[in-house]
Amino acid sequence: MADETSTPSAPSTSRPEGSGPGGPGGRxxxxxxxxxxxxxxxxxxxxxxCKFCVEKIDSIHYRDVRLLQQFVAERGKIVPxxxxxxxxxxxxxxxRAIKQARNIALLPFAARF
Amino acid sequence: MQRTYEIMFIVRPDILDEDLDKLIxxxxxNITQGGGSIKSLEKLGRRKLAYTVKKFNDGNYVLxxxxxxxxxxxxxERRLRVxxxxxxxxxxxxxxxxxxxxxxxxxxxxxKKLSAQPAAIPSAPVEPAAAPAPAIEAASA
Numbered sequence: 001m002a003d004e005t006s007t008p009s010a011p012s013t014s015r016p017e018g019s020g021p022g023g024p025g026g027r028x029x030x031x032x033x034x035x036x037x038x039x040x041x042x043x044x045x046x047x048x049x050c051k052f053c054v055e056k057i058d059s060i061h062y063r064d065v066r067l068l069q070q071f072v073a074e075r076g077k078i079v080p081x082x083x084x085x086x087x088x089x090x091x092x093x094x095x096r097a098i099k100q101a102r103n104i105a106l107l108p109f110a111a112r113f
Numbered sequence: 114m115q116r117t118y119e120i121m122f123i124v125r126p127d128i129l130d131e132d133l134d135k136l137i138x139x140x141x142x143n144i145t146q147g148g149g150s151i152k153s154l155e156k157l158g159r160r161k162l163a164y165t166v167k168k169f170n171d172g173n174y175v176l177x178x179x180x181x182x183x184x185x186x187x188x189x190e191r192r193l194r195v196x197x198x199x200x201x202x203x204x205x206x207x208x209x210x211x212x213x214x215x216x217x218x219x220x221x222x223x224x225k226k227l228s229a230q231p232a233a234i235p236s237a238p239v240e241p242a243a244a245p246a247p248a249i250e251a252a253s254a
Contacts, residue, residue, distance in 0.1 A: 056221075058214045062205070063121075063176070104121055104203045105172070108163040 048085025052094075060093040062100035068107060072098060076108040115180045117152070117211065122193055122202035123172035126159060133173060136198060140177070140189065147188060149181030167200045178207070 051070075052060065060067070071079050071086070071094055078098055081091045101107040124133055137154065144151055157174035166172070181189075186204055193202045 058217050059210060062203075100203060100205060102163070103201075105123065105162040105164060105166055105201055112164075 050087040052090040060097045062097045065106050076111045117208040119207050120177045120204045122199050125198050126171050128198050147185040149185050152178040
């Protein structure tokens with residue numbers, strides 16, 4: 001129903017996969033806010049962009065924990081690309097860096113509870 | 114063949130400073146004797162570990178960047194494994210990555226040169242725009 005109000009917008013049609021699993025991941029699905037208020041303004045899903053491409057971070061190094069921590073979930077898991085918007089190339093490097101950081105005890109394999 | 118490696122290791126937190134210095138000096142001697150060279154040595158200090166290692170919750174991090182052969186790195190790894198105060202280590206080859214970054218930087222530099230000449234660009238499109246116009250006139254005439 002929400003899609004009917006925002007049919008002309010290309011991003012909503014191109015990202016149906018992202019909205020589905022994105023819901024349980026803690027992120028409010030885009031369909032909800034646009035549904036009730038859908039009379040006047042159109043809801044555009046913000047296009048996710050790769051942080052590394054935008055900020056021109058060339059080397060993803062296992063040492064900068066601050067950077068890597070943004071892409072690790074609370075439990076210590078690597079956050080999937082569909083949630084963060086990181087491009088394929090950088091996600092690959094990111095995953096490698098996170099795994100190296102885990103080996104040297106900079107990042108946890110699994111957060112304890 | 115000499116390659117750049119980065120070796121990071123964690124020393125147990127209850128070690129004395131002199132012992133740590135002695136350990137590092139020993140490693141340095143090993144590297145230089147084995148035909149390698151040390152690019153930089155950095156003591157990152159005491160840090161909390163993300164998980165418990167050998168019943169320790171924090172450790173002294175040391176970062177060592179070296180130029181060495183693969184066999185020498187193997188030897189250093191063996192020594193780190195044997196030495197008792199070192200509780201964890203990782204060695205990463207850096208030269209490929211550095212090469213890749215340098216390449217990207219070079220490409221970016223060439224791009225910047227193109228965008229650094231905005232004065233030349235406005236004059237350029239005027240000519241092609243002006244050129245078709247007479248052609249149309251000629252066609253209509």
